[in-house]
Amino acid sequence: MPESGHADATPANGDLPGRARMALQAFERLVDQAQDLEHEELAQATRRLVGLRNGLIAERREHGPAFDRQPDLDRINALLSLAASAEFPLVGVRWKRLCSLRDALKELVGKWEGRPARHDGERRGLRP
Numbered sequence: 001m002p003e004s005g006h007a008d009a010t011p012a013n014g015d016l017p018g019r020a021r022m023a024l025q026a027f028e029r030l031v032d033q034a035q036d037l038e039h040e041e042l043a044q045a046t047r048r049l050v051g052l053r054n055g056l057i058a059e060r061r062e063h064g065p066a067f068d069r070q071p072d073l074d075r076i077n078a079l080l081s082l083a084a085s086a087e088f089p090l091v092g093v094r095w096k097r098l099c100s101l102r103d104a105l106k107e108l109v110g111k112w113e114g115r116p117a118r119h120d121g122e123r124r125g126l127r128p
Contacts, residue, residue: 016055017112023048024109027102031095039087046083049105052076072108079104 026045033041053076060067079101086097 016052016059017109019048019052019055020105020109020112023052024102024105027098027105031098031102042083042087046080046087049076049080049083053080072112075104075108 023045026041026048030042030045053073056069056073056076059069060073082097082101082104086094086101
């Protein structure tokens, strides 16, 4: 659930950059809280990523052959696979994968908002 405590705080279907920012914020919070992570928080962040993917699929259906974000949709699908592999390891949480996911999502949000990609390499003291 969003920090506001209300499920309706999710941006509308057409606001893909807004959905991407909310997913990014959710994964940034996960990385920031590291060892205090609750499984439900990781599941919620993954659901935000699913919402972003579903928004891109709706856009593709609406625009048909004119859809020009297929590479972004492919990337979000890859990030969902990364999220699932980080969420369901045999033991613990795969922090390096969560950091990689966050960084890739940050790059995509920057692209959609017209900002250059920035890689700070910051790991916030997490184990590799």
